[in-house]
Amino acid sequence: EVQLVESGGDLVHPGGSLRLSCAASGFAFRDFEMNWVRQAPGKGLEWISFISSGGSTIYYADSVRGRFTVSRDNARNSLFLQMNSLRAGDTAVYYCASGYSSKWIDYWGQGTLVTVSS
Amino acid sequence: SYELTQPPSVSVSPGQTASITCSGDRLWNKYVSWHQQRPGQPPVLVIYQDYKRPSGIPERFSGSNSGNTATLTISETQTFDEADYYCQAWDSSMVFGGGTKLAVL
Numbered sequence: 001e002v003q004l005v006e007s008g009g010d011l012v013h014p015g016g017s018l019r020l021s022c023a024a025s026g027f028a029f030r031d032f033e034m035n036w037v038r039q040a041p042g043k044g045l046e047w048i049s050f051i052s053s054g055g056s057t058i059y060y061a062d063s064v065r066g067r068f069t070v071s072r073d074n075a076r077n078s079l080f081l082q083m084n085s086l087r088a089g090d091t092a093v094y095y096c097a098s099g100y101s102s103k104w105i106d107y108w109g110q111g112t113l114v115t116v117s118s
Numbered sequence: 119s120y121e122l123t124q125p126p127s128v129s130v131s132p133g134q135t136a137s138i139t140c141s142g143d144r145l146w147n148k149y150v151s152w153h154q155q156r157p158g159q160p161p162v163l164v165i166y167q168d169y170k171r172p173s174g175i176p177e178r179f180s181g182s183n184s185g186n187t188a189t190l191t192i193s194e195t196q197t198f199d200e201a202d203y204y205c206q207a208w209d210s211s212m213v214f215g216g217g218t219k220l221a222v223l
Binding site (some may be wrong): 044102 | 161207
């Protein structure tokens, strides 16, 4: 059974940093592309980052480029998102999501809540 | 940046067919997927590559993509199908539509 389990969400002050993790199991993690997608309270889905299976190709949404950094450790079946210079507008549930192709998402994690507030 | 447009809401009677559209420039040229999200739950993939169903998704769910519009069709709609539905495509980055709330009344 495919499982994606996010962790690291927390309440953080504006300007602060946070590191999210996603533990993958039940599939060949090293063969899959990975994404981070967020959802602000009561809003729709917003894609924020992509990393290829080998980690050599990375994309970011304009809203987070320069502040967020995605990485992965295929030996540990883990995906990460380092978030710096956090703003109130970054408040959202952050989902880790996998895809055998870069073109779509096959599986979603349960999400982890990040709240940016003073 | 590329945009996908969905109607905010669609209503359907139980047992009838619901159609949810997703519009984008030259969308026919891209693979479209659809994700279902029930309240308080993470999304679930229901259609990928325009019309393919993942294992475990009922045959009542079908998809098409032609011209500038992709369509998710749910036949014999049940109250269990009430959810938000998001279309998604790739155009130099991943893009989601704004979502459509399906009400089964």
